[in-house]
Amino acid sequence: MSVHQQHEHRTHPLHPLSPRHLFLRTGRRRYYRCGLAALLLLAMLGGVCTHAGAVVPYRAPDDIGPSPLARQHLESCRNNAAAAASLRVSDIESESFSNRNEREYYRFVLREGRREILVICDAATAVIRRQIDIWGEL
Numbered sequence: 647m648s649v650h651q652q653h654e655h656r657t658h659p660l661h662p663l664s665p666r667h668l669f670l671r672t673g674r675r676r677y678y679r680c681g682l683a684a685l686l687l688l689a690m691l692g693g694v695c696t697h698a699g700a701v702v703p704y705r706a707p708d709d710i711g712p713s714p715l716a717r718q719h720l721e722s723c724r725n726n727a728a729a730a731a732s733l734r735v736s737d738i739e740s741e742s743f744s745n746r747n748e749r750e751y752y753r754f755v756l757r758e759g760r761r762e763i764l765v766i767c768d769a770a771t772a773v774i775r776r777q778i779d780i781w782g783e784l
Contacts, residue, residue, distance in 0.1 A: 712743050716750045716769035723767035727754040730774045731763045743769070751775070 660666055712720070728735045739757045743750070750769035755762060766776040 712745075712750060712769060716743070716752075719767075719769055719772040720752065722772035723752045723769065724754065726772055726774050727752075727756065727765035727767055730765055730777050731756045731758075733758055733763075755780075 724735055724738065724741070728737065731737075733756050737756050737758055738754050739762075740755045742753045744753060745751075752767045752769050754765045754767065756765060757763075760781070762780040764776070764778040764780055765774060766778075767773065768775050
């Protein structure tokens with residue numbers, strides 16, 4: 647190979663997307679590295695954004711808010727749940743609403759010391775349907 651052919655071979659331009667641009671000592675190296683850093687940042691943000699929805703609690707399709715009748719019975723259900731467990735209304739640790747098979751229920755967890763009681767109240771009639779001693783049943 648002649649000297650002229652070697653010179654032509656060395657000055658042959660690289661493909662614009664070639665990764666060799668990152669390692670060459672040229673003025674364009676900085677632009678390629680900045681581009682690579684931007685792509686890496688976008689990939690990381692894309693990975694984080696897809697996991698942002700993972701903290702949404704599951705709700706069944708038939709879980710809707712309480713009906714007006716059920717809202718009227720909420721206070722009665724609280725009082726009946728506390729009375730059924732022989733505790734005060736202030737001992738209610740949590741409460742939730744559930745709508746299953748066209749029936750509406752309120753669920754209350756009452757705590758007294760180490761004792762936890764789950765009380766399920768029919769939201770349409772304010773009648774206690776179940777009372778479960780959570781730790782006693784296990």
